[in-house]
Amino acid sequence: MKIILRKLKTFFTNIENQIAFYPSIIAVLGVLFAFIMIYLENLGASKYFRNNIPLLVLDNADTARALLGVFIGGLISLMVFSFSMVMVLLNQASNSFSPRILPGLISNRRHQLVLGLYIATLLYCIFILVSIEPTADKDKIPGFSVLISIFLTVFCLAAFVYFIHSISQSIQINNILENIYDSSKSRLNKLIDAQNGNPVVFPETEQWKKYNSNRSGYLQTIAMDALIEIASEHKTKFKILVAKGNFILDGVPLLLSEKELDEKVAKEALSTFIFAKGELIHNNYVLAFKQITEITVKAMSPGINDPGTALNAIDYLTELLALRMLKKDTNIYTKDDTPIVYETSISFKELLYNVMASIRLYCKHDIIIIQKLMVMFKYLQYQHCVDKSYKESIVHEIKTLAREASSSLSNQSDKDVLNNYLKGFDINLGNGS
Incomplete structure (x- = not known):
């Protein structure tokens, strides 16, 4: 049992520093959140907010589909641009400095969390869009879930601005040297x-x-x-x-x-x-x-x-x-x-x-x-x-x-x-x- 636990720890340590590790986990959480929201919608969440706070809930199915379609297309473009930017900067860092620094740049948790947020929001919007039934009944429209998708998309835009700033800072040689120094100093101490x-x-x-x-x-x-x-x-x-x-x-x-x-x-x-x-x-x-x-x-x-x-x-x-x-x-x-x-x-x-x-x-x-x-x-x-x-x-x-x-x-x-x-x-x- 001890050997198995040690192997599991080794496996987790190895995959933890892969660029797709945290984005994958956050994406799964996004899907789970979408199903939770669909379940709440079936319990009447949108109907409750529509009766008490009507400004927070959309009551038009076509508007909801249009918004979610725009969000999905925009997030795909945002995600492709972000991944492309990461690859270009990693290639530049490898050519200008050293290929050895790439694992440290790839394992940057902040960038992984931002990319994970993109994917989770994208999947959330897709599942909410699919859940909209072709009916004129307002109570069947997931207006509150669409409102959540608006907030998540705005949050993704803010994360994108942070991502641009962070990735441009992390590729600078002074910051690369500082990060290498801090990690080594901590280990030596x-x-x-x-x-x-x-x-x-x-x-x-x-x-x-x-x-x-x-x-x-x-x-x-x-x-x-x-x-x-x-x-x-x-x-x-x-x-x-x-x-x-x-x-x-x-x-x-x-x-x-x-x-x-x-x-x-x-x-x-x-x-x-x-x-x-x-x-x-x-x-x-x-x-x-x-x-x-x-x-x-x-x-x-x-x-x-x-x-x-x-x-x-x-x-x-x-x-x-x-x-x-x-x-x-x-x-x-x-x-x-x-x-x-x-x-x-x-x-x-x-x-x-x-x-x-x-x-x-x-x-x-x-x-x-x-x-x-x-x-x-x-x-x-x-x-x-x-x-x-x-x-x-x-x-x-x-x-x-x-x-x-x-x-x-x-x-x-x-x-x-x-x-x-x-x-x-x-x-x-x-x-x-």
Whole structure:
């Protein structure tokens, strides 16, 4: 039962971020609301309002059909235009910035709710139109339901204005970077708050039993509470061999266990690993570094040539790296002060190298970007960190960047600027340091 519930949770997590998820749910609610209104009409809702508040109820079947027909045609046009606009802007964002940002834009709840409102109102109007009987009896005309459709259509027009404003704002690079930064910052703060302040030693794992993945996909997240419960129940310890965010192939070693597990328990332990075909920042903060780095590289590519965007992206990278320096490289989960699960994660050194390796390739010839990176490193050197090796990694990246920039810069004035920054770090490349 636990495995089934976990699979249902995984399925819901995967489809929740699809662009059609919330619109589909709201559309179903629109249909249900239409049937409720038809039921109320059969009970005499319109007749009641016609007798007490006649201004709220239409008493002409032809007028009701005409209004609903106009609403249906207008909403279809509105919906087609909105979906077309979303597709065009997503294509533009992919070409100008990075394809990795598309899942974040598609999963925007506000846009999904607006599109869902269009569809729900459209379906509501269709069902109310069909329910109008070809009779001259005023009591059979769903005048009150038609009035509701008028309010819903006006609300859709207001939502359309909001949609135009929101989609035009969300596609701007500053807002994209801000959303990526906020999601990653939130995830990092949770990890920093959850980490154990005291050093924890995990036992050697050379003789432990190895268990392979039984499916493929991106390791999106891990149901850690369930895995800890399994380890505690069967008096064993686990070591997770793969970091979250990596693409896992079927049959690749995924988990080590201190004790050998029977087939049922092993299957239950492997079911705590939640896979997906995409990546989400709120589950894996490393993806934010990948996205911001790709935006920086894309901005500095010859086809885009937008150093201003690259400078903005580096500012966000600086803040995220400073926050990452407060997190330990090792994630060890304990129960009753006993280490029970070791989670492999990307180290600060590896993270910084992956970020700088891409940026150096496209930015080493631009002294403005080099200056910005040097300012970033200077800031990071003064930040508090939980491991002294982080500062050593920063110095190593400064030297690597300086060497590549020095060989790429042809102007002596640019080289002098670079050397002035290196003096501030007390680094002299001339002696091979």
